[in-house]
Amino acid sequence: MQRTYIGDILRGRANGREVTVAGWAQDIRNLKNVTFIVLRDSTGRLQVNVKDQKLRDAVSDLARESVISVSGAIVEEPKSRLGAEIDAYSINILNRSDAPLPMGVDDPVEADFETRLNNRFIDLRKPEKAMIFRVESSMLWGIRKFLKEQGFVEVHSPKIVAAATEGGAELFPVQYFEKKAYLNQSPQLYKEILMSAGLDRVFEVGPAFRAEEHNTPRHLNEFTSVDIEVSFADHEDVMGILENAIGQGIKQVKEDLGGELEALSLRMPEARVPFPRITYERCLEELSRDGINVNFGEDLSPEQLRLLGDRMGGFYFITKWPSSLRPFYTMPDPERPEITNSFDLQFREKEITSGAQRVHDPKMLEQRFRAKGLNPTDFEFYIKAFRYGMPPHAGWGLGLERLVMILLDLPNIREATLFPRDRTRVVP
Numbered sequence: 072m073q074r075t076y077i078g079d080i081l082r083g084r085a086n087g088r089e090v091t092v093a094g095w096a097q098d099i100r101n102l103k104n105v106t107f108i109v110l111r112d113s114t115g116r117l118q119v120n121v122k123d124q125k126l127r128d129a130v131s132d133l134a135r136e137s138v139i140s141v142s143g144a145i146v147e148e149p150k151s152r153l154g155a156e157i158d159a160y161s162i163n164i165l166n167r168s169d170a171p172l173p174m175g176v177d178d179p180v181e182a183d184f185e186t187r188l189n190n191r192f193i194d195l196r197k198p199e200k201a202m203i204f205r206v207e208s209s210m211l212w213g214i215r216k217f218l219k220e221q222g223f224v225e226v227h228s229p230k231i232v233a234a235a236t237e238g239g240a241e242l243f244p245v246q247y248f249e250k251k252a253y254l255n256q257s258p259q260l261y262k263e264i265l266m267s268a269g270l271d272r273v274f275e276v277g278p279a280f281r282a283e284e285h286n287t288p289r290h291l292n293e294f295t296s297v298d299i300e301v302s303f304a305d306h307e308d309v310m311g312i313l314e315n316a317i318g319q320g321i322k323q324v325k326e327d328l329g330g331e332l333e334a335l336s337l338r339m340p341e342a343r344v345p346f347p348r349i350t351y352e353r354c355l356e357e358l359s360r361d362g363i364n365v366n367f368g369e370d371l372s373p374e375q376l377r378l379l380g381d382r383m384g385g386f387y388f389i390t391k392w393p394s395s396l397r398p399f400y401t402m403p404d405p406e407r408p409e410i411t412n413s414f415d416l417q418f419r420e421k422e423i424t425s426g427a428q429r430v431h432d433p434k435m436l437e438q439r440f441r442a443k444g445l446n447p448t449d450f451e452f453y454i455k456a457f458r459y460g461m462p463p464h465a466g467w468g469l470g471l472e473r474l475v476m477i478l479l480d481l482p483n484i485r486e487a488t489l490f491p492r493d494r495t496r497v498v499p
């Protein structure tokens with residue numbers, strides 16, 4: 072269909088005075104001598120003036136959110152509150168909407184969150200909601216572009232797997248013919264095998280599944296994981312790649328969407344590279360100065376992270392976590408095996424990414440499995456890759472929805488998830 076985007080008309084960039092626009096009839100008002108339609112497409116809204124009686128009859132009973140195309144003339148110098156108008160000379164009804172709508176697009180009071188998620192196809196018609204996913208797209212584009220420039224190969228690992236990677240209990244079982252299998256919690260084991268295979272630098276963007284039973288504003292049961300793994304690298308090397316990848320992602324968002332974000336009062340934080348680094352043990356010292364005693368080996372609570380976040384500001388790394396808090400594949404510090412070559416990237420009190428140098432010695436790996444109460448024979452397909460030439464390696468994984476939630480300061484990760492999967496939600 073030949074059509075002009077409303078955004079181009081609003082910006083005075085339409086080609087010619089006669090145009091065809093297509094979209095949703097957001098509002099229809101029948102006045103004495105004219106019918107006004109607020110027409111919306113993916114780029115904006117304008118007012119359609121319908122004066123011809125035949126056309127008015129055709130649209131008078133049209134339900135809101137019906138899909139139409141309108142051909143007409145752009146009104147020069149409109150005083151319309153929407154900034155542009157067209158006088159219709161033909162209207163084509165492409166698909167009628169049912170009435171009443173389950174929720175409105177421009178209702179002054181927003182529907183509750185559950186209703187919004189149940190009717191996501193309407194919810195996302197609101198520009199400020201759709202913008203979240205445009206930000207996500209640009210962010211990922213910026214990260215992908217950066218990684219590609221750094222020589223990374225994009226890979227796709229299986230999502231139906233035989234073993235846990237990130238924790239024994241949080242697995243969704245799948246009946247796989249005669250066998251029991253699981254939905255993958257992370258591409259961790261496969262990206263490491265690819266280091267042994269010599270791919271050198273890989274990244275993957277794909278779904279990760281966690282059967283965490285609790286519903287929180289920061290957790291999903293299915294999220295999009297952006298993962299990298301790098302050969303002949305340690306945790307410091309991949310922290311450098313991470314901060315630059317985030318920086319490039321934010322730059323891409325600003326380049327693509329800067330003006331539109333401002334118009335919707337959305338802001339992206341600055342990413343000043345390098346991000347500050349603080350060790351886990353320094354965090355404990357900082358907290359103890361506030362009279363809060365955390366024993367070595369204990370995880371930091373949300374409240375404690377809030378205090379640290381207030382002190383550290385935006386992006387910062389917490390490094391050198393205790394071994395007891397990190398998965399089996401995490402490399403212990405060679406000088407002090409009770410701590411690890413690991414890190415979390417934080418934004419204020421919130422975790423965006425976790426990463427580490429990995430164990431590459433198969434003997435040490437088997438010990439680490441046993442120390443975590445896991446049976447190495449269950450991971451034979453993985454350990455095997457370590458026995459025949461595994462280079463030292465490091466990597467990280469970040470939750471894309473978590474990142475966007477944090478950067479746009481959204482109250483709930485579900486706002487940054489098209490169709491969230493949580494403890495109670497598998498539909499739509």
Ligand code: 4AD
Pocket residue numbers: 237256257258259281283289290291292293294296298299422423424425426427466467468469470471472473474484
């Ligand atoms: O900290 P996690 O579990 O680490 C891994 O998956 C490692 N294999 C990564 C690595 O390469 N070392 O998850 C990594 C990130 C978290 O920082 C968080 O952003 C996100 O994935 N994440 C979740 N996002 C939404 N819902 C959940 N349930 C998440 N669990 C983790």
